[in-house]
Amino acid sequence: GEDVEQSLFLSVREGDSSVINCTYTDSSSTYLYWYKQEPGAGLQLLTYIFSNMDMKQDQRLTVLLNKKDKHLSLRIADTQTGDSAIYFCAESGPGRRALTFGSGTRLQVQP
């Protein structure tokens, strides 16, 4: 079945770039998403990428997709303390109604 894996924790200094990584197993994954969850809150959609793309940039966010290695990354430029949260990678593919999520990466931004 589908599986999505992420590292558990990342700590960076304010102003540095953060790179959060994700790997997935299903080669038919078509859409790949990044969601942000702040403490006690729901999920906020940050960005998504279609599988026929290898990069997408949206302001401070850059998504890179290596379809051959089934590897997705999210780069946050000029990381701020307000970026501290849990970041979830998710994927969906043909014939599936649901998103499959990773366990989340906790990003801690130190002043």
Added chain:
Amino acid sequence: DAGVTQSPTHLIKTRGQQVTLRCSPISGHKSVSWYQQVLGQGPQFIFQYYEKEERGRGNFPDRFSARQFPNYSSELNVNALLLGDSALYLCASSLGGGLADTQYFGPGTRLTVL
């Protein structure tokens, strides 16, 4: 525009009781999905409804049921609650029920089962 809304925000129940959670999708969205997020894990898919019909079901027992109303709002029901049902229950809405339809999540209902 209002986002996805869920009620109640928090709920405390005891084992064996029944609970109903409610969700209102973004205006114009016709599909609602429910997810369970246990502490420290990613959300797990429970159900998807589109145009009042169940379109997908995750690996959850029959104690979990849902429905969607003509105004596209939805309820999730859980019977015979177990301690392990304690979680954040998230509702997501999308324009349609298809693969390309991005899901937008509500703030969730935190259920505690004692």
